[in-house]
Amino acid sequence: MGVPEKIDTENLVELHNLKEYFPVRTGAFSTVPLKAVDGVSFNIRAGETLGLVGESGCGKTTVGRTMLRLYKPTGGEFYFDGELVTDKNIHRLRKQMQMVFQDPYSSLDPRMTVEDIIGEPLDIYHLYSSKAQRHERIMELMELVGLNAEHATRYAHEFSGGQRQRIGIARALAVNPKFIVCDEPVSALDVSIQAQVINMFEDLQKKLGVAYLFIAHDLLVVHHISKRIAVMYLGKLVEIADADDLNDNPIHPYTLSLLSAIPIPDPKTARASKRIVLEGDVPSPMHMPSGCPFRTRCRYATEQCAKEMPPLTDRGNGHSVACWNR
Amino acid sequence: MAANYDIPTPKKRLLSLQINPKLFEKATDEEKKQQDVMAQSTTFFRDGMRRLMKNPLAVISMIILIFVILVMAIAPSVVPYGYDEIITVEGVRDKEAANLKPFEYSPKEQAYMEKYNVQVFPHIMGTDELCRDYFIRVVYGTRVSFFVGIFASLMVLVIGTIYGAIAGYAGGKTDLIMMRIVDIIYSLPDILIIILLSVVLRETLDVSKVPLLGGLGSNMISMFIVFGLLYWVGMARLVRGQVLQTKENEYVLAAKSMGASSGRIIRKHILPNCLSVIIITTAQQIPTAIFTESYLSFIGLGVSLPRPSLGSLANAARSGMQSYPWKLVFPAAAIVLIVLAFNLIGDAMRDAFDPKLRK
Ligand SMILES: Nc1ncnc2c1ncn2[C@@H]1O[C@H](COP(=O)(O)OP(=O)(O)O)[C@@H](O)[C@H]1O
Ligand code: SF4
Ligand SMILES: [Mg+2]
Numbered sequence: 315m316g317v318p319e320k321i322d323t324e325n326l327v328e329l330h331n332l333k334e335y336f337p338v339r340t341g342a343f344s345t346v347p348l349k350a351v352d353g354v355s356f357n358i359r360a361g362e363t364l365g366l367v368g369e370s371g372c373g374k375t376t377v378g379r380t381m382l383r384l385y386k387p388t389g390g391e392f393y394f395d396g397e398l399v400t401d402k403n404i405h406r407l408r409k410q411m412q413m414v415f416q417d418p419y420s421s422l423d424p425r426m427t428v429e430d431i432i433g434e435p436l437d438i439y440h441l442y443s444s445k446a447q448r449h450e451r452i453m454e455l456m457e458l459v460g461l462n463a464e465h466a467t468r469y470a471h472e473f474s475g476g477q478r479q480r481i482g483i484a485r486a487l488a489v490n491p492k493f494i495v496c497d498e499p500v501s502a503l504d505v506s507i508q509a510q511v512i513n514m515f516e517d518l519q520k521k522l523g524v525a526y527l528f529i530a531h532d533l534l535v536v537h538h539i540s541k542r543i544a545v546m547y548l549g550k551l552v553e554i555a556d557a558d559d560l561n562d563n564p565i566h567p568y569t570l571s572l573l574s575a576i577p578i579p580d581p582k583t584a585r586a587s588k589r590i591v592l593e594g595d596v597p598s599p600m601h602m603p604s605g606c607p608f609r610t611r612c613r614y615a616t617e618q619c620a621k622e623m624p625p626l627t628d629r630g631n632g633h634s635v636a637c638w639n640r
Numbered sequence: 641m642a643a644n645y646d647i648p649t650p651k652k653r654l655l656s657l658q659i660n661p662k663l664f665e666k667a668t669d670e671e672k673k674q675q676d677v678m679a680q681s682t683t684f685f686r687d688g689m690r691r692l693m694k695n696p697l698a699v700i701s702m703i704i705l706i707f708v709i710l711v712m713a714i715a716p717s718v719v720p721y722g723y724d725e726i727i728t729v730e731g732v733r734d735k736e737a738a739n740l741k742p743f744e745y746s747p748k749e750q751a752y753m754e755k756y757n758v759q760v761f762p763h764i765m766g767t768d769e770l771c772r773d774y775f776i777r778v779v780y781g782t783r784v785s786f787f788v789g790i791f792a793s794l795m796v797l798v799i800g801t802i803y804g805a806i807a808g809y810a811g812g813k814t815d816l817i818m819m820r821i822v823d824i825i826y827s828l829p830d831i832l833i834i835i836l837l838s839v840v841l842r843e844t845l846d847v848s849k850v851p852l853l854g855g856l857g858s859n860m861i862s863m864f865i866v867f868g869l870l871y872w873v874g875m876a877r878l879v880r881g882q883v884l885q886t887k888e889n890e891y892v893l894a895a896k897s898m899g900a901s902s903g904r905i906i907r908k909h910i911l912p913n914c915l916s917v918i919i920i921t922t923a924q925q926i927p928t929a930i931f932t933e934s935y936l937s938f939i940g941l942g943v944s945l946p947r948p949s950l951g952s953l954a955n956a957a958r959s960g961m962q963s964y965p966w967k968l969v970f971p972a973a974a975i976v977l978i979v980l981a982f983n984l985i986g987d988a989m990r991d992a993f994d995p996k997l998r999k
Contacts, residue, residue, distance in 0.1 A: 382897050408899040421890040425912040434908075435898045485894070 325393075326493060326525050327358040327381075332390035334373070334380045338600060348600050350376040352549040353390070355626075360492065361519065363526040365540030365557065367533050367572070369596060373549040374529045375416070378495040381527070382413055395492065409439055412486035416498040418478035422470040428481055429466040432456065435488040455484040458521075460514060476507035480514070487518070493525045500535060512539055533572055537561060542632075545569050548599055548607040551626060555633035565635045567612050606638070614639040688916070691992040698988030701981035708978060712783050720761050721773035723780040723948060733771070739964055740767040765970050769960070778970050781948040785978065788860065788949075789930035792867035796929075797922045799868060800875025805914075807876070808883030809906060819880065822873045830870050834932065837866045838941040863936060867929060878921050882914040889913075916993040924986035927979040934975050950975045 332354045335347035350373040358364045366374050380387045383404045392399045394407055412435075415421035422431055432452050435441075442448040453463045459480040470478055479499055486494050496515065500508040516539055518524065530536045536543055537557050544554040545568065553566040564570050571592045594611045597603055603610050609619040618638050626636040692698055721727065727737040729748045737746035742765050745753070749760050764775040807818040841862030886892070887910060895905050937951025950971040957967035 379893075379897075384893060384897055405899050408897065413894070413897045415890050415894060417890055421894050423889075423891040423895075423909050423913070425909075434895065434900070438899050438904070482894075485898075489898075 324359055325357040326360040326395055327356075327364075327527070328391075328393040329357070329381065330355050330391045330393075332377065332380060332392065333388040334376050334385055335388045346600055347388075349549050349602060350599060351380060354546070354549075354551050355390075356544055356551065356554060358493070358525050358527060360525055361523040362541045363519065363528050363539055365533075365536030365543040366527060366529045366546060367531065367536050367543060368546035370531050371596065371599075372546050373599070374531075374546060375497050377546075378413065378497050378527060378529060382408070382411055382495060409435075409489045410492045411495070412489065412491040412493075413495045414479070414482050414486050414497065414499045417502055418475050418482060419502075421482055422478055424469065424471055427467050427469060428456070428461075428473075431470065431481060432484045432488055435485060439489060441489065451488070455488055458487065458518070459484045474507075475503050476511055479503060479511055483514070483518070487522070487524075490522075491524060493527070495527045495529070497529045498531065499528075501531060508535065515539060545572065548596065548602065550607055550623075551636065552608065553633075553635045554626070556631065559631060559633050563633070565629065565633070565640050566608075566637050567614050567640065568608050606636075688989075688993040692988055695988045695992065697984045698992075701984040701988075704977060704981045705985070708782065708974075708981075709786075712779055712786065715776065715779045719773065719776050719779075721776045723777050724772065726771045727767065727773065735771065737767050737771040738769050739960070742766045742966060766964075766966060768956070768967065774967065774970065777948045777953060778950070778974060781950040781953050781971060782974055782978070784860075784947065784949040785930050785933055785951075785975070788863065788933040789926045789982075792864060792871070792929035792933075793922050793925040795864060795868045796872045796875050796925050797918065799872035800921075801879050801918055803872065804876035804879025804881075805883050805906070805911075808880040809887065809902075809910065811884070811887075815880070819877075822876055825870065825873045826877075828870070833870060834866050834936065835939075835941060837869070838862050838936060841865060863933060867932070871925065871928070875918075875921055875925070878917060879914060882917045883910055886910050886913045920986060920990045920993060923982070923989055927982035927986070930982070931975070931979050 332351055333349075334351040335349050337345040338348045340346050352373075354373075354377055356364060366377065368374055376385065379385050381392055381399075383399070383401070386401075394411065397403065397407070399407055426434075429449070429452050432455055433448055436448055436451060442451060452466060456463045456466065461477065461480050461484065465473075470481060473481065479502075483499070499515070500511050503511060512535065515526065515528070519526065526539070528536055528539055533543070537560075540557045542554065543557050543560050545552050545560075545566065547568050553560065553564070553569045555563075560569065561573075564573050592611050597607070597610055603620070605621050606612070606615070606619040606624055609615040612619065614637075616639055622638075624636045624638045626634045628634050727734045727746070727749075729746075729752050732748075734746050734748045736748055740746060740763055743762050744766060745760065745762070752758075753760055763773050765778060766774050768774050768777065803818065803822075807815045889909075892905055892909055895909055900908070933949060934951030934954070937949045938955045940952075940955060953971040954968055954975070957964070957971070961968055
């Protein structure tokens with residue numbers, strides 16, 4: 315493997331300038347790059363959670379999938395536990411990096427029993443020496459995520475959405491990973507179930523010390539579970555800060571509008587904070603605006619915003635913002 | 641850290657879930673159990689079979705097919721006549737036994753029965769113009785038709801599935817080229833090609849020296865080649881479409897993210913999820929093949945004499961249709977019955993197993 319390049323020993327995940335451009339066919343022989351992810355960097359420490367929020371279509375899923383090399387990255391480096399992730403070592407590293415998918419219906423094979431679904435990673439990495447050991451491990455995992463072990467021989471379609479998501483989590487945990495990408499794991503669930511599943515993610519983190527990249531499209535869900543939160547807009551990070559810091563002291567105009575979109579039940583607070591309604595649609599990632607991607611909808615936009623992309627600059631306390639005017 | 645559930649003060653945290661736990665009541669164990677489960681546990685196969693058995697047409701068709709298969713299996717050992725054997729009475733050829741009606745005896749047979757006071761096995765469907773028992777000929781004809789139908793469908797299954805699965809899984813340019821070839825074959829007028837190929841192959845193919853195949857006659861062999869060349873395209877298209885669709889499911893991506901190899905993904909995830917389509921299409925292919933065989937034999941391009949097939953029996957009966965109509969009715973009825981039964985079962989299987997119709 316050579317000498318592993320390590321930049322900060324405390325970080326389990328270090329992502330530098332990740333880029334993922336999808337070629338989109340525009341004519342018979344011409345393609346245009348769709349910049350789904352354009353220069354995203356962040357760090358996650360062992361056992362911690364980074365929340366990643368943004369409107370749907372801004373590239374959150376692509377960040378997660380490109381990190382796990384389900385898509386070949388167009389550019390950037392990903393250091394996992396100090397080791398540069400490449401095509402060569404990804405098979406070994408997948409044992410430590412797992413994924414929970416957004417759709418609990420299509421992410422479980424309808425022809426497999428729960429036992430075989432959870433056992434699949436064990437089968438792939440030959441993590442047992444006997445059938446009995448495999449069975450025992452699966453029972454243990456089911457119990458861990460709050461599933462009734464008696465249902466191991468059932469098929470996934472017999473379970474509710476929340477239970478199916480638990481199956482997906484048990485599958486991700488089977489290999490004892492250090493890091494799990496959770497791609498909107500609760501957005502397909504009923505609101506009443508969402509809180510249960512989020513609490514379970516927290517409990518599992520406390521018990522197992524696993525780190526999460528927790529993706530969601532609304533801040534509410536992410537704030538509850540995350541140590542730090544990154545806000546994404548059109549393939550770029552626009553703000554990253556500690557969860558409470560972002561909540562109390564948001565800086566980027568896009569984050570402000572996200573926060574003001576959250577309904578507040580208390581009328582006093584509601585009057586105090588004026589609602590910022592975003593105008594216009596999200597521009598297509600194939601026809602990005604020049605300079606700051608948010609300028610077409612930004613109240614603070616100036617001439618400079620159209621010329622140059624603002625860099626992500628530290629405003630103290632690890633609170634970084636990409637904006638010229640705030 | 642994260643917002644705290646236990647503090648029911650909504651204005652303190654702008655982003656908290658703002659749920660007031662005091663408004664909630666603890667669920668009883670019984671309520672929890674109700675949340676728990678779920679439909680009756682059944683495997684996919686048992687579930688489909690149950691639905692199949694609820695379809696009366698399918699059940700009747702199955703009974704008919706089982707009956708036909710039993711007759712095919714038992715009749716040759718019960719009926720004391722061969723399919724190419726001319727009826728003899730006391731070792732002498734019975735020239736008067738031609739074109740008998742069903743259950744009719746020839747004068748010689750009647751005399752024989754009276755003389756020894758025994759029962760000669762009846763000619764259930766009469767006899768043909770060469771004094772051969774017609775029932776056993778129809779039974780053998782049915783056997784040939786079954787054999788052709790099943791063998792041809794298996795050929796279509798193997799070629800079509802492999803071709804379609806490769807095109808679908810590879811995708812991109814490979815898929816594009818492979819499917820254009822399919823389109824070309826698909827656009828050919830099949831009956832015309834079958835007739836042309838049968839004629840050409842009959843002239844050029846000599847299988848009489850090949851063991852095993854020799855007995856089948858070159859017509860039958862050429863028919864398999866025709867089936868193999870033409871009918872796999874439908875299967876290939878279906879399998880490809882199904883593989884493409886299955887490949888897009890997130891569980892395939894999930895398997896990849898867990899480190900599964902392509903081989904494992906095809907074996908464990910893609911093929912099992914395409915299996916019902918493959919089986920149903922094969923079942924639906926059988927009646928098509930049987931019908932095509934009968935059709936070709938009827939126009940004289942099929943199975944060679946003296947071996948009967950349902951189509952060639954019907955063809956031979958054409959000339960004497962006015963005087964001996966039953967000779968056309970029996971093989972024609974057998975074709976209709978078998979083709980209809982297979983078709984109904986195929987359709988019922990599609991309805992019972994097609995996951996898109998599942999509730
Ligand atoms: N495999 C792909 N090929 C081409 N474009 C894609 C692909 N996956 C995602 N995209 C595009 O990339 C952008 C970001 O998508 P995604 O990462 O799924 O967003 P999010 O998860 O934030 O909703 C979207 O415009 C989407 O259309
Ligand atoms: S850089 Fe300009 S356009 Fe972009 S968010 Fe800041 S003020 Fe708005
Ligand atoms: Mg997404």
